[in-house]
Amino acid sequence: MTGTDPYVPGHGDASYDVLHYDLRLDYKPDGNRLDAEATLRCRAVDDLTRMRIDLHDLRVARVTVNGRAPARYTHRGGALAIWLADQIGAGGELDVRVKYSGKPSVLRTRTLGDAGWEELTDGVIVAAQPHGAPTWFPCNDRPDNKASYDFTVSAPTGYHVAMSGEPVDTTPRGSSVVWRYRQDAPMATYLATCQIGRYAVIEQDGPVPLRVVAPTDVAGDGFDATFGRQPEMLRFFESVFGPYPFACYTTVITDDDLEIPLESQSLSTFGRNFCADSWDTVRLVAHELAHQWFGNAVTLRRWQDIWLHEGFACYAEWLWSEESGDDSADERARHYYDRLADKDEDLVLADPGPELMFDDRVYKRGALTLHALRAEIGSEAFFGLLQSWVKENTGGSVTTEDFVAHCQQETGRSLTGLFDAWLFQTDLPELP
Numbered sequence: 001m002t003g004t005d006p007y008v009p010g011h012g013d014a015s016y017d018v019l020h021y022d023l024r025l026d027y028k029p030d031g032n033r034l035d036a037e038a039t040l041r042c043r044a045v046d047d048l049t050r051m052r053i054d055l056h057d058l059r060v061a062r063v064t065v066n067g068r069a070p071a072r073y074t075h076r077g078g079a080l081a082i083w084l085a086d087q088i089g090a091g092g093e094l095d096v097r098v099k100y101s102g103k104p105s106v107l108r109t110r111t112l113g114d115a116g117w118e119e120l121t122d123g124v125i126v127a128a129q130p131h132g133a134p135t136w137f138p139c140n141d142r143p144d145n146k147a148s149y150d151f152t153v154s155a156p157t158g159y160h161v162a163m164s165g166e167p168v169d170t171t172p173r174g175s176s177v178v179w180r181y182r183q184d185a186p187m188a189t190y191l192a193t194c195q196i197g198r199y200a201v202i203e204q205d206g207p208v209p210l211r212v213v214a215p216t217d218v219a220g221d222g223f224d225a226t227f228g229r230q231p232e233m234l235r236f237f238e239s240v241f242g243p244y245p246f247a248c249y250t251t252v253i254t255d256d257d258l259e260i261p262l263e264s265q266s267l268s269t270f271g272r273n274f275c276a277d278s279w280d281t282v283r284l285v286a287h288e289l290a291h292q293w294f295g296n297a298v299t300l301r302r303w304q305d306i307w308l309h310e311g312f313a314c315y316a317e318w319l320w321s322e323e324s325g326d327d328s329a330d331e332r333a334r335h336y337y338d339r340l341a342d343k344d345e346d347l348v349l350a351d352p353g354p355e356l357m358f359d360d361r362v363y364k365r366g367a368l369t370l371h372a373l374r375a376e377i378g379s380e381a382f383f384g385l386l387q388s389w390v391k392e393n394t395g396g397s398v399t400t401e402d403f404v405a406h407c408q409q410e411t412g413r414s415l416t417g418l419f420d421a422w423l424f425q426t427d428l429p430e431l432p
């Protein structure tokens with residue numbers, strides 16, 4: 001019952017998988033009060049007598065397993081440990097229901113910083129990467145355990161609720177509105193999100209429903225130059241990466257400024273400070289959208305492989321730069337290569353360590369690795385293997401070794417030298 005990933009120690013239990021989460025949340029922004037019930041449809045990987053569920057700081061009122069009380073349970077240190085009344089054999093399924101409540105807040109750790117449920121001036125965001133999912137729902141917090149989700153969220157009338165999934169319906173109930181969402185595509189726990197604020201919806205025209213959920217006064221030049229171009233970005237990324245992998249895409253723009261934006265599954269969160277016409281805001285709008293392919297549809301199995309998300313999303317920024325008539329991808333690559341060459345060369349891209357997993361060098365060196373690969377094998381082969389990578393792994397979990405093997409198989413070439421230099425050595429290789 002120990003944690004499963006050394007980058008996020010203490011989270012996750014490899015002895016079972018969650019297949020489906022049914023989350024029912026009743027939230028009052030005034031006082032930050034959450035009353036909730038979660039039902040986890042689980043499948044035992046091993047013979048199961050005891051299981052561990054991640055849930056931080058919230059108070060557990062009741063636990064049932066297949067409708068009955070378990071032999072016993074304890075909840076301390078972020079771990080809900082449940083001793084089953086009867087053993088469940090490997091492959092057997094069980095429903096675990098947890099009733100809980102409290103005042104959710106971010107989970108703060110020394111190496112990974114803050115993540116999770118975060119109160120805004122008037123509303124909420126959940127920015128859970130990598131360890132914040134247990135701040136708002138009981139879960140098996142492993143990136144490689146993807147599941148489907150049903151969300152039922154009650155919030156006071158006047159608030160808009162956006163979740164990482166497709167809207168199902170809304171129903172008024174007294175002084176509240178009940179919002180239902182569904183995510184059928186397999187989703188990692190950290191990619192689930194809940195966003196509540198006083199927002200209106202701007203519909204955009206795209207190959208899937210595109211919605212911007214934002215305060216009513218965000219429209220203007222900065223908006224047009226950034227979020228206004230999302231339909232074009234989405235069509236362009238479909239042309240280079242393959243079909244958009246989810247049923248819809250929602251962009252939440254909070255009334256509060258945010259330090260950084262963040263991707264969730266089929267949803268990204270920005271502060272209103274990102275409505276500004278500059279490369280540094282445009283690139284992030286492209287970056288978060290590209291994560292829908294790289295990170296959300298195709299997700300790392302271990303956090304050490306974070307470059308498979310950030311390097312790819314960063315490279316997508318450079319591709320959009322060229323497509324939109326700004327600097328070419330090659331110019332961007334050479335610019336950032338020069339900047340990287342001035343920094344310490346003490347980072348192993350394929351295993352940077354938890355302290356450096358979101359270091360800017362992971363993003364830039366990751367993107368440069370892809371640019372070097374493209375120079376080595378040619379653009380046609382490069383984009384072909386990106387598309388087949390997405391197609392073959394959508395809904396799944398991958399490692400760096402999987403990507404290297406995929407490239408070698410698709411090209412019929414040994415690319416060991418190139419990948420070894422960029423991914424496994426600290427010195428910055430020459431850019432071809």
Ligand SMILES: [Zn+2]
Pocket residue numbers: 287291309310313
């Ligand atoms: Zn990113």
